[in-house]
Amino acid sequence: MIGFFPKLYKDETLYSWLARYHIRSNNSSYKSTLSDLFMKDTIVAITDFPCNLQTLCTEIGDMYKPRYLINQHTPLPYYSPFIKRGNYEKIIDLMESTNKNRVYAVLGLPAGNVPYPRHLRYCATCFIEDVNQYGEPYWHRIHQIPGVHICPHHLEILSESSVLSKRTVSNQKFHALSESINSPIHRNNLYSDKENEVLEVVALNSLKLLQEEINPIGLPNLRNYYISKLHDKELMTATSRIKFQELLPRFINFYGKNTLKLFGSNLNIDDKDTWLHRLLRKPKSSCHPIRHILFNTFLGDDIFSYKNINIKTPYYQPFGDSPFPCLNRASEHFLKDVISTVNITICSSTKQPVGTFKCNCGFVFSRRGPDLSKEDRYKVGSVKQFGEVWLEKVEELYNDGLNYSEIARQLKSNRATIKKYLFNENQKMKQHSNDYKHKSYKAKWSNLIVRNPDLSRTKLREQLPSVYMWLYRNDREWLLTNMPPKQKGCNKDINKVSWETRDYELAKKIELEAESLKKINNDGIVRVTVRSIGRELGVISMLENEIEKLPECKLMLAKVTETLKDFQLRRIKFRAKNLRDMGIEITPSKLIRNSALSTKIDGDILNSIEEEIYTPKN
Incomplete structure (x- = not known):
């Protein structure tokens, strides 16, 4: 333990303090001084962040505590507000216990940053005042701070010594200011007024940082x-x-x-x-x-x-602090602060903030900000999405018998919105019903095929006609994929059709059918045409599509079919006979009306009408 050790001066660097001890110790070498102070002679003399301070304090008889030395006589308080919180205690630990100079790495300052002073500096006026007060000058901590170019106490430009900063040259020497400078030099101020103003502000603020000991923010x-x-x-x-x-x-x-x-x-x-x-x-x-x-x-x-920085210093918040209230009137937490975040965008027309709020109940709304009063917090600009809770409430009120207007009044909405969403829900229900039917019909058809693997397509269709038709109209692709293969005809020796025989036989049937149609004597008098004959004989398609293969039939049809005029003449005679049989007097208008004739009547028709009028009763 060292028996005598000089006291520290105000704002003195530890480097300066140890240099003054070296002078008083009368040690022949700096290594001897290092051995006295740190119990080893391999320690490097560092001007800003010395390490192994716990050993130093022990060797000088606990005259000072390591943390006091760090806070009052090293530049750490200058850096501490702006470093990561966890790194502050790491630096303290490094300076107290280790002899490895890794402090700057833990500070986290990028390389090539603000230049560090190459030489130790002093204020000429401080030099003189220190000699007058203490009998010797010393290195001031504030004068070595990077970026400080003037003394904050005297607003005087700092002078450089010949002592290199220990961050540029690594050695084991401690140079006291009294040994480095015999007579202080006052430097001329060559800076502009604006530059001087900034230099003063920086120097004064740097001094405050050292004095206030602000913890990492x-x-x-x-x-x-x-x-x-x-x-x-x-x-x-x-x-x-x-x-x-x-x-x-x-x-x-x-x-x-x-x-x-x-x-x-x-x-x-x-x-x-x-x-x-x-x-x-x-x-x-x-x-x-x-x-x-x-x-x-x-x-x-x-x-x-x-x-005075609050740990929770907020960003600019145009809609206030979270959480935000849910404004869904259908929700149980209506007006309660349950929305944790807001998405802020910019209104393209007004350039004002627009906040979009999304609640867990599915209700999404927005409004244009900023909120200027407490009441603004409970306003809805537009609803982006109503959500399931709101829709369920609308359906509940509708099922309770409320009309659109009453529902809209309760939920502070409008009638058109209520009507639209109820319609959409009905459409969804229909779609859900169709989906269920689709699934059910596919299952029925699949089961039918499994139970009847040998049935043909036609027979399967006959088993479930409604299912077949629904699937054919709504999912034809699936139906055709899930049909049995087409069955090929098994009788390949079927005789070919004899069109000549068919022509002869059918021509006779046509003649007989034409006579039969003309003999109808009830109210259902029918015109003899190709279609009326074909309909009665069940051969319409053949007479219309295959007539060129049936020459006899073609001739017979030309012979027996009626033109419109022929049919009208026959119908006049038929209606006139009916009127006479009923004892009704026949007049032109009455006969025309009963014969369903148009107003345009040619001469032959008129002659026939006159003949029937003047035909005596039987």
């Missing part, structure tokens, strides 16, 4: 905080998409390109993947604190805003 929470601020600046769309095409020019104009170069944070308007994009997109890695300071300043806030 969490990368998602940081992003949510920034998104909410961008909404305030109207740099977000209603669907929470960042307007980078507007943000980049405004951000660059706010600082100026030369100022951004001072912090290694150059931006180009046309770039699609800048550090600013990575800062605001879903976080995958940490971003350097200097860039958080720059962006937060652009938003109009300072470091203290990070202390």
